[in-house]
Amino acid sequence: MRSLLVGVVVAAPFVVGAASAAPFDDIARGHEVTRFADPEIVESSGLVVGGGLAVTMNDSGDTARVFTVDLKTGQTVGVTHFDGKASDLESLAPAGNGQIWVGDTGDNNHDRSDIEVTRVPVGRGERHVTGETFHLQYPGDPEDAEALLADPRTGRLYVVTKGPFRGHVYAAPERLDPAGENQLQQVAEAPAMVTDGAFYPDGKHVLLRNYRRAFLFSFPGFRPLADFTLPSQKQGEGLAIDGSDTVYLSSEGAGQPVLRVDLPAAAEAALRGLPAPRPTPAQGSASGQDGGGRGGRWVPVLFGALGVVMLGGIVKVMRG
Known part of the structure; x- marks a missing residue:
């Protein structure tokens, strides 16, 4: 169980990073x-x-x-x-x-x-x-x-x-x-x-x-x-x-x-x-896909908060 939790701890930052939307005009x-x-x-x-x-x-x-x-x-x-x-x-x-x-x-x-x-x-x-x-x-x-x-x-x-x-x-x-x-x-x-x-x-x-x-x-x-x-x-x-x-x-x-x-x-x-x-209006919050406008900003914030809560819970379990 402890090794599984350690694995989750290691993987969590990558999950959070992968969930973050790309900023405006970021992809070549x-x-x-x-x-x-x-x-x-x-x-x-x-x-x-x-x-x-x-x-x-x-x-x-x-x-x-x-x-x-x-x-x-x-x-x-x-x-x-x-x-x-x-x-x-x-x-x-x-x-x-x-x-x-x-x-x-x-x-x-x-x-x-x-x-x-x-x-x-x-x-x-x-x-x-x-x-x-x-x-x-x-x-x-x-x-x-x-x-x-x-x-x-x-x-x-x-x-x-x-x-x-x-x-x-x-x-x-x-x-x-x-x-x-x-x-x-x-x-x-x-x-x-x-x-x-x-x-x-x-x-x-x-x-x-x-x-x-x-x-x-x-x-x-x-x-x-x-x-x-x-x-x-x-x-x-x-x-x-x-x-x-x-x-x-x-x-x-x-x-x-x-x-x-x-x-x-x-x-x-x-x-x-x-x-x-x-960014033009089409690239900003209207589409919410590029992450450059308001429509895309909730994604990294949400997953960042979830990541912090998850890691805090894991630490408590490992200590307990």
């Missing part, structure tokens, strides 16, 4: 661009998009390789194999000149002394390369990370860690030393459970994602500007932004779609430095 629209046709792509965890091509790789358990996919057909048109053992590949970032950074940054057990990033060429055709590998080290205890960012103006790398309640943003040295340990420096905090992220081409904005939401920040400084709900995915982990500011998403699972995303108007306004749009 997703449009399927293509699907990964290659049966070898089963855990798309990182994503880079440009020139009509998408680059992705599998999560932990695969060899050291990345796939280049034609966005028109979904077919794999190139594979880059690189030297070294892939401990837990989790992240990709653009490196310019037909290259990408591959982040061997996963560390679920928090027991790695360092993480690695490798720069490799990508594109059409199959190739085997050595790759240019650099070792990165956290200033404190090891952390798990699934997001690697590359500043489009300077090329400097940033690692975003994945914590259950919050993560951290770490800056790599401006110039990486291939022969030694490159010490990471914490520069900001990140939302919980970040699975990927990317710079916008202007170098002034960063978009991070977790399984459910995306978070827009200014750069430098990582000042929060907006956040919104992402389209539903099986296990959404990948995020990329191409040269035209278009956002793309990928998901783990065989044959999963690549989505093009329309940002909600409020997030788009924040990105452009414009005032936030006001």
Whole structure:
């Protein structure tokens, strides 16, 4: 009985959160661009998009390789194999000149002394390369990370860690030393459970994602500007932004779609430095569905109150 009550206590905040209505203009629209046709792509965890091509790789358990996919057909048109053992590949970032950074940054057990990033060429055709590998080290205890960012103006790398309640943003040295340990420096905090992220081409904005939401920040400084709900995915982990500011998403699972995303108007306004749009009557209390007007506000209040009462009763039972 006690274990059941503990389970209810743990589940209650998630029930309350799920019952809350989404605020006005909160949900991004997703449009399927293509699907990964290659049966070898089963855990798309990182994503880079440009020139009509998408680059992705599998999560932990695969060899050291990345796939280049034609966005028109979904077919794999190139594979880059690189030297070294892939401990837990989790992240990709653009490196310019037909290259990408591959982040061997996963560390679920928090027991790695360092993480690695490798720069490799990508594109059409199959190739085997050595790759240019650099070792990165956290200033404190090891952390798990699934997001690697590359500043489009300077090329400097940033690692975003994945914590259950919050993560951290770490800056790599401006110039990486291939022969030694490159010490990471914490520069900001990140939302919980970040699975990927990317710079916008202007170098002034960063978009991070977790399984459910995306978070827009200014750069430098990582000042929060907006956040919104992402389209539903099986296990959404990948995020990329191409040269035209278009956002793309990928998901783990065989044959999963690549989505093009329309940002909600409020997030788009924040990105452009414009005032936030006001909800129209149709989007406000008249419909009561968006949660932005009075009609939707009773939902989180009601369930919040119920959650408090329920938890209080459970605590009494457990003490008694």
